Amino acid sequence: MLTKVIPEEKVVATYKAIQRAKRIVIVAHKRPDGDAIGSCLGLYHFLYSFERETFIILPDAIPANMTILPSSSEILNFELEPEKCKSILAETDLIFCLDFNNLSRIGDLGPIIAQSTAEKVMLDHHLDYEPFADVAISHPEIASTSELVFRLICRMGYFADMTQQTAECICAGMLTDTGGLAYNSNSPEIYTIFAELLRKGVDKDALYRHLFNTYKENRMRLMGYVLSQKLEILPEYNTAIFGLSEKELMKFNYEKGDTEGFVNLPLSINGVKFSIFAREDKTGVKLSLRSVGSFPANKFANQFFGGGGHLNASGAESNLSLQETIDKIKQVLPDFCKSPTY
Ligand code: 5GP
Ligand code: MN
Secondary structure, three states, X not given: XXXXXXXXXXXXXXXXXXXXXXXXXXXXXXXXXXXXXXXHXXXXXXXXXXXXXXXXXXXXXXXXXXXXXXOXXXXXXXXXXXXXXXXHHHOOOEEEEEOOOOHHHHOOHHXXXXXXXXXXXXXXXXXXXXXXOOEEEEOOOOOOHHHHHHHHHHHOOOHHHOOHHHHHHHHHHHHHHOOOOOOOOOOHHHHHHXXXXXXXXXOHHHHHHHHHOOOOHHHHXXXXXXXXXXXXXXXXXXXXXXXXOHHHXXXXXXXXOOOOOHHHHHHHOOOOXXXXXXXXXXXXXXXXXXXXXXXXXXXXXXXXXXXXXXXXXXXXXXXXXXXXXXXHHHHHHHHHHHOOOO
């Protein structure tokens, strides 16, 4: 038996919103990861039971390893088809906002969703919710948005109807945000949910392999380059830092998603508690930050780069050059590490 995490009135309000709606759109954050995509597709498959016209619109493309998930080919990419997405959104009664809690996380879709008169239901597990939804199901204590989708379906009374496809997508999201149950997964209820997903027919081992072990040779070589040539360890601050320029990425025929997980690698070095990866792209420098224990990666991202996220996994965008970004990190790190705030 699972704890009733989502308040009853929010379950009822969401159920009524689905019943009222003729057309439903599901959106998730930019550079969608397995949890964003898994939660969207899980909900999408679940909504088949309601026979509503349903769409998933994401701000940009999904990584190649996610195309294994059922119906991933039906996901619309706003970057590729902005006009089509806008016209779908214009006629929508209900928008589900998954795995983000701030409209700035969905790029150019943000202002469109903000202006839409459609009812908005948010399901998310990030800290610091910025109010925009009619129904906000915000649970930072839950490891993934996909888990929240599972809980919502159960609470609506549809567990028995949950299909294998829905279960697969939810499982993919839960695996992604826990690194395959390697972290953020001490809650016993996660395993109760996994047991139920397996009973629905999910092949968890195959899914894991597809999600984590189907990368291209180029990615492996890029990883080797990072580890042997780029990684800097600052032992006095228990910190690892590395950056990749667009030029370096191009040498390895970089494709979206290729550097996924790189930032976690230095955390397996004894003594490293904070890892920062700066990746240059056309629009600026994207920062990924990971930490272990009580070191607040999100506070660092927010204080120096206006980003955010979770205590142990956060991100930000820097508008400095790659070198300036790395220099700034090194410059602010000593004081930050001395600070008694963590
Ligand atoms: P990643 O490093 O995987 O891109 O992001 C890790 C986490 O950091 C995400 O789940 C999200 O919570 C947060 N995050 C990533 N990029 C940004 C950003 O640009 N701004 C904010 N506020 N949070 C971010
Ligand atoms: Mn997530």
